[in-house]
Amino acid sequence: MGQFLGEFEQLILLALLRLGEDAYGVSIRAEIEQRTGRDVSIGSVYTTLERMERKGYVRSAIGQPTPERGGRRKKYYHLAAGGQAALSHTLRAVRSMTEGLAPELVE
Amino acid sequence: MGQFLGEFEQLILLALLRLGEDAYGVSIRAEIEQRTGRDVSIGSVYTTLERMERKGYVRSAIGQPTPERGGRRKKYYHLAAGGQAALSHTLRAVRSMTEGLAPELVE
DNA sequence: GCATATATCTCACATTGTGGTACTAATATA
DNA sequence: TATATTAGTACCACAATGTGAGATATATGC
Numbered sequence: 001m002g003q004f005l006g007e008f009e010q011l012i013l014l015a016l017l018r019l020g021e022d023a024y025g026v027s028i029r030a031e032i033e034q035r036t037g038r039d040v041s042i043g044s045v046y047t048t049l050e051r052m053e054r055k056g057y058v059r060s061a062i063g064q065p066t067p068e069r070g071g072r073r074k075k076y077y078h079l080a081a082g083g084q085a086a087l088s089h090t091l092r093a094v095r096s097m098t099e100g101l102a103p104e105l106v107e
Numbered sequence: 108m109g110q111f112l113g114e115f116e117q118l119i120l121l122a123l124l125r126l127g128e129d130a131y132g133v134s135i136r137a138e139i140e141q142r143t144g145r146d147v148s149i150g151s152v153y154t155t156l157e158r159m160e161r162k163g164y165v166r167s168a169i170g171q172p173t174p175e176r177g178g179r180r181k182k183y184y185h186l187a188a189g190g191q192a193a194l195s196h197t198l199r200a201v202r203s204m205t206e207g208l209a210p211e212l213v214e
Numbered sequence: 215g216c217a218t219a220t221a222t223c224t225c226a227c228a229t230t231g232t233g234g235t236a237c238t239a240a241t242a243t244a
Numbered sequence: 245t246a247t248a249t250t251a252g253t254a255c256c257a258c259a260a261t262g263t264g265a266g267a268t269a270t271a272t273g274c
């Protein structure tokens with residue numbers, strides 16, 4: 001369709017917003033798992049991030065090594081303008097379909 | 108993943124709730140187009156309804172012919188218990204990821 | 215019967231979602 | 245130096261969802 005996000009894409013972009021400067025694969029996954037109870041495979045996260053980067057929805061930057069017992073460098077992600085727009089459109093669409101419905105149906 | 112709905116599936120189930128007794132392919136499509144501005148091909152609607160019926164999310168019943176200049180019988184759909192549950196889970200997941208974020212990011 | 219209106223069905227292809235496995239790059243310890 | 249350990253990312257095949265074009269069906273009006 002262009003312009004509208006899939007369900008998992010939404011969760012990832014929302015995680016970026018929540019995490020701010022600290023958004024990278026592992027923290028994104030943890031944020032979604034903690035807040036939604038859904039269990040998320042780390043592979044899906046990277047795949048989806050990579051696809052959204054190609055579409056211009058997110059941008060990434062490799063971080064510096066941190067002194068916490070080694071490990072590969074983090075790849076930090078942040079929301080790009082196109083991603084913010086797509087997110088807004090998508091949230092608005094669902095919200096407009098929800099408006100006026102009885103709360104017990106929609107909570 | 109099971110238990111969580113795709114984006115378009117959500118819109119269709121919400122349309123069922125909005126339309127009540129009058130939910131059938133054409134009216135579902137119209138409701139989504141009018142409220143979201145998104146344009147929806149009628150084929151997607153039927154395909155998605157049929158898949159959700161197989162999963163037990165919706166049920167259908169063939170209507171009687173109506174006297175409005177002919178036409179094929181309508182197939183009315185309504186939300187089943189499993190669909191209501193999946194819808195709630197999905198909406199809740201997005202809502203929990205949205206909570207506390209600045210409104211301008213999330214509206 | 216034939217025309218026309220309303221509606222559904224089918225199907226191939228595109229996009230998104232998923233999770234297992236492999237790989238890479240850092241520090242620690244010796 | 246090298247080996248172990250930890251943290252993190254990349255890859256990839258397959259499944260589920262999304263999409264749209266075109267075909268088909270069933271009603272009424274004449």
